Amino acid sequence: MVKLTIDGKAVEVEKNTTILMAARTAGIEIPTLCYFQLKDMEIENRPGGCRICVVEVSGRRNLAPACTTTVTPGMVVNTHSIRVLNARRTVLELILSDHPAECLTCAKSGNCELQDMAQKLGVREIPFQGAQSTYRKDTSPAIIRDVDKCIMCRRCEMMCNEVQTVGALSAVNRGFMAVVAPAFEMNLEKSPCTYCGQCVSVCPTGALTEVDHSRNVINALADPTKTVVVQTAPAVRAALGEEFGLAPGTLVTGKMVAALRRLGFNYVFDTDFAADLTIMEEGSELLDRLTRHLNGDKNVKLPILTSCCPGWVNFFEHNFPEMLDIPSTAKSPQQMFGPIAKEYFGKKLGIDRRNLIVVSIMPCLAKKYECQREEFKVNGDPDVNYSISTRELAHLIKQANIDFASLPEEDFDNPLGESTGAGVIFGNTGGVIEAACRTAYELYTGKKLEKVEFNELRGMENIRHATIDFNGLPINIGIAHGLGNARKLLEDIQAGKSHFHAIEIMACPGGCIGGGGQPYHHGDSSILKARAAAIYREDAGKPIRKSHENPFIIELYKEFLEKPLGEKSHHLLHTHYFDKSAGVFVEE
Amino acid sequence: MAKIKLSDRKVQELKDVCKSFNNDKGELINVLHKAQGIFGYLPAEVQEVVAHELQVSVAHVYGVVTFYSFFTMTPKGEHPISICLGTACYVRGAEKVLDEFKRVLNIQVGETTADGKFSLSCLRCVGACGLAPVVMVGEKVYGRVSPDGVKDIVAEYN
Structure with a gap:
């Protein structure tokens, strides 16, 4: 000492x-x-x-x-x-003296640590008049780089390289011209960026921000020819309250629904419903691969990897192109919701898919890119039109003069708003695989699961593993959050050292509760923990906690999809992946 | 950025260099040094090969290349011209000589003429201070160069 x-x-x-x-x-x-x-x-x-x-x-x-x-x-x-x-x-x-004084119009204003520091230290004038470094602004599908505002703190570089091992950003040049940029100072879109948004979540200034789609949402809401439905991701309800001064970890599910209704959305639905649907498809895929493996099928690929996280999907497409057949083919909940809304719900109401606008509220920036992917469009019409972050939703609510704190608690609309506790826990690291276990256990063993909580799958350790007893059959589960940790598990698979049957991976530290689109935590990890605890509280308070018991999921299969992994599911709810490893930097 | 086709032989040579350093990330600067020796400069394509071999990100390689002034992404001219700006040369008018080279060749320091013939760089002391100001063209040393003599030096190579 x-x-x-x-x-x-x-x-x-x-x-x-x-x-x-x-x-x-x-x-x-x-x-x-x-x-x-x-x-x-x-x-x-x-x-x-x-x-x-x-x-x-x-x-x-x-x-x-x-x-x-x-x-x-x-x-x-x-x-x-x-x-x-x-x-x-x-x-x-x-x-x-080398920072644009654009606070009035800067996207980061109010959340800027540089602005706060100028306040704290009582800076009232900038006595140094000198050159200002200027760079071109770079807009990707999800993230905007405005590096005139970069102060070379290098937090983004640390996140991108050390934590996520993505390697899209590096400090380049020297002296006054030094800046953080992708290789050859090309656009982020040309780099191996996964759009996980962790650089945005740690940037102290407005140098890195999200692409704002909230104006598109306002325009859609104002268009009388459009029916606008909204879906809200699990992690949003555990963090949105922070934007309105509520304590971290306050669950605002009911107020969020009320606010969305007041904003003018015609139907307020829940991505949690689609999460339950994901479990039906992904869980069935897990059981299918597992059964074939147990029956001696040598071609079956194990472990199965979860595919809900679009940052993670981008990561393996860029870094592990030889393993594209290992992840589950199930689309993410956001992208399952889209076609179900447009092809099932919309058709039932007689609304053409082009007149049905699907908006998602996500804790995530990679979701913005995901919903723009070509394979998630039908004749150019995206299944999910706009994805906005938790922060953008908070802005919308503030702009609409809605007094969030005094809103009543309201319920989601049906049928795509009903969800189970299994859908909610998708927001936490370990949640997807826990939800999958709840369903897979019962489907595999035919027995009722007495205790639905799998505490061995919970926690914040970077890499976790547990063995779940499926009535005598030990199932080895791996969990990683943060892409650097995911890389370790993938390298084990490559080396033939992996003994897991299933692995859950989330790109962001903590899972979606720590997503790049969440309210800024400014490095306070207790905020992330409070959000994670709130998610588990929401699960514990749900009357139904297993995806396959969701009555509206049962009805959806009966009425429309027929069965998990069936033909309709294959068409609407499953996808495939692309090799993005080559030629990202140098164009012809 | 146009794609350059690197010669297979040189790429293999570069890969061998990486291997001689055990493909160790920590040897990046040494590898780049050798790579510049092989190719004359470090175009994006070379940096991609190095990044791949050493298992580091291309952004990181680019960061190192742009940090050290020794590394260049511009191909050197057929006749690289270096003007010494060391103390002795400087006080004897090297800067005026440099300005004359810039004017005659119509390029800045670090650039190459459009025909690829000449490139211009500065260095600090070649150990020939008695001949200051000193200019090197390739391996050939010119001493006591005056701005008036610049045209004649260039003419030797045209």
């Missing part, structure tokens, strides 16, 4: 602790900008680049960056001497 003094307070911390962390244990919050951490999730960015966190250390000539300086015995630290405050403000003024 090391004893030191910070702002006159005696502090005792472990050896090798940084001044920043030592101060935190003493309740002293030293301001930071480039530093970023998701505690307990092994995610940290500490380039020591911005110098906002400088402090004065007695006996040391220059100021010390608190994030990279480790404590020494007897150290005396001052975090707010006049010298520190002046240096800190000068550093910020220099950063701001």
Whole structure:
């Protein structure tokens, strides 16, 4: 242990602790900008680049960056001497001298850490007049790069490379021209970007933001010739409240439905319903492959990998093209909902698919890209027209002068709004495979599952595994969240070392609750944990908790789909994958 | 960006270089150094090969290539011209010599003439300070160069 003094307070911390962390244990919050951490999730960015966190250390000539300086015995630290405050403000003024002063119209305004820091440090003018670095704006199907606003904190680079191992972004050039960009400074669309959006969720400024489709949604709602239906992903209800000042982990399912109705959506449906449908198809596929494997079929591919997460789908299409036949062919819940809404629900009401607009509310940015994929269109008409993020929905609600907190709790419409607890837990890492186990167990064993919670599949560890007893048959399950962790499991499969029957993968840390489209958590991992707990609470409160017992799912099969993996399902609910590994950078 | 067809022989040579470094990510700079020796410069296609062999992202390779001024993505001219801007050459008027080369060739430092004949770069001291200011064309050294002499040097290669 090391004893030191910070702002006159005696502090005792472990050896090798940084001044920043030592101060935190003493309740002293030293301001930071480039530093970023998701505690307990092994995610940290500490380039020591911005110098906002400088402090004065007695006996040391220059100021010390608190994030990279480790404590020494007897150290005396001052975090707010006049010298520190002046240096800190000068550093910020220099950063701001190369930052566009566009706060009024910036998409990040109100959530910008640079803006907050300027407020906190009382910057009232920018005394340095110099050159401003300018770059071209890059708009991809999901993410906008406006790197004039980049402050080179390199959080996005850390997320993209260390956590996700995607490698789309890197710091390039040097000195004043240094910036984070894809290879050859080409568009993100040409890079191996998966649109997971984790770069957006950690960017402190408006350099990385989502493509905003909320205006398209407003236009559709205003068009009297269109019937507009909306579907809401499981993780949205556990996070939307944060945008309205409610405590993280507050479930706002009923208020969200009420708000959507007031926004003018004709039918408010639930992606959870489609999640139940996904379990019927994906669970049946798991059982089918498993039974064939047990019967000695050597051609069967195991483990089966979940395919609900579009960031993950993009990842394996770019990085593991030789394994395209391993993931389940089941579409994601968002994309199952689309054709069911247009080809079943719409047809029942006699609405032509072009006049039925499907909007999805997603915790995710990759969903924006997913709904634009060519294979999810019929004669150019997308199954899901627009996908907007939890944040964009919050903006819509605010624009419409809806007082969210005082809204009554309302129920989803039927038939595509009824869901089970199994559908809800899709929002958490481990949730899809738990939901699949609830159904697969009963279908395989013919027995009733007494306890529906599989606690061994829950948690926040990066890679988890468990063996579930299917009445004497041990099923080995693997779970990974974060694409870097997924890569490890996939490399095991490549090397023939995998002993799993089924693997669930979610691109984002924590699963969809930590998605790139969720309210900004600013590195507070307790927010992610509160959302995860809320999802499990919602599940526990549901009267039906197994997908195959959803009465509207049963009816859908009876009336329309006939059976899981049947011909209609194959046509509407399953997809195939593409090799995207080659030629992404260099065009002819 | 136009696709360049790299010669199979040179690509194989590059792959062998990577292998000689055990395809170790940590050797990226050394590999790029050798790669520039093989190809004369580091076009996108070469960077893709290096990234693939060392199992790092192309973005990362590009980041390293653009960070170090030694690496270039522009092919050098048939006759690369280097002007020494070391202290001795500088005080004896190397900058005026450089300006004259820019004017005569109509290119900036780091660029190559449209016909691919000449490229222009600067370096710091070739160890011939007694001859300052010094200019190198390929391996040939020219000493005591004055702006007036620039045209004659270029003419030797035209």
